[in-house]
Amino acid sequence: DAKTTQPPSMDCAEGRAANLPCNHSTISGNEYVYWYRQIHSQGPQYIIHGLKNNETNEMASLIITEDRKSSTLILPHATLRDTAVYYCIVQTSGGYNKLIFGAGTRLAVHP
Amino acid sequence: NAGVMQNPRHLVRRRGQEARLRCSPMKGHSHVYWYRQLPEEGLKFMVYLQKENIIDESGMPKERFSAEFPKEGPSILRIQQVVRGDSAAYFCASSPPDLGPSEQYFGPGTRLTVT
Numbered sequence: 001d002a003k004t005t006q007p008p009s010m011d012c013a014e015g016r017a018a019n020l021p022c023n024h025s026t027i028s029g030n031e032y033v034y035w036y037r038q039i040h041s042q043g044p045q046y047i048i049h050g051l052k053n054n055e056t057n058e059m060a061s062l063i064i065t066e067d068r069k070s071s072t073l074i075l076p077h078a079t080l081r082d083t084a085v086y087y088c089i090v091q092t093s094g095g096y097n098k099l100i101f102g103a104g105t106r107l108a109v110h111p
Numbered sequence: 112n113a114g115v116m117q118n119p120r121h122l123v124r125r126r127g128q129e130a131r132l133r134c135s136p137m138k139g140h141s142h143v144y145w146y147r148q149l150p151e152e153g154l155k156f157m158v159y160l161q162k163e164n165i166i167d168e169s170g171m172p173k174e175r176f177s178a179e180f181p182k183e184g185p186s187i188l189r190i191q192q193v194v195r196g197d198s199a200a201y202f203c204a205s206s207p208p209d210l211g212p213s214e215q216y217f218g219p220g221t222r223l224t225v226t
């Protein structure tokens with residue numbers, strides 16, 4: 001079973017920031033938080049990951065709370081092409097990285 | 112650097128036939144994962160392989176399904192005697208041989224339709 005809880009759906013206006021929350025209250029010390037997304041029926045796409053510090057890359061920012069029990073993925077300026085299902089996944093580091101997908105959040109970006 | 116490649120992209124098989132799905136990981140990647148997505152459902156892990164070794168097949172159905180990742184060539188997911196319930200999108204992912212955290216790169220998937 002997935003170790004995370006996400007809202008099933010969210011809406012966002014084009015050009016605005018999309019903030020996608022994720023709860024992972026049972027996360028352990030050696031587990032990372034990963035975010036992937038799946039646009040329509042394409043293969044999932046890696047977005048970002050972090051352990052305890054906030055992270056930023058060209059796609060998004062990841063804010064992890066100090067107790068690490070929740071996180072937020074931020075798409076700073078959402079576009080229509082960001083419409084997708086977003087998955088928050090916790091997994092350990094190490095050579096074995098099986099991904100356990102939950103239901104994710106279906107983000108709809110509208111004009 | 113070419114991404115993960117899967118072929119065929121679409122595959123139609125009649126009940127009882129065999130389906131062979133191929134996955135070529137990204138260059139330099141030695142870890143391959145297969146996932147299945149049934150219609151209107153989420154992605155489910157099937158199997159994790161390294162070169163010539165099956166590391167974890169806990170998500171594979173007990174019968175008719177097998178996977179390999181030979182020393183040379185692509186990884187193969189084989190489904191024998193397909194049934195309609197096997198109709199799904201099958202995604203392959205690869206990751207580098209790092210011991211630290213690493214992301215997985217997914218291919219475009221193979222959509223299997225069993226008639």
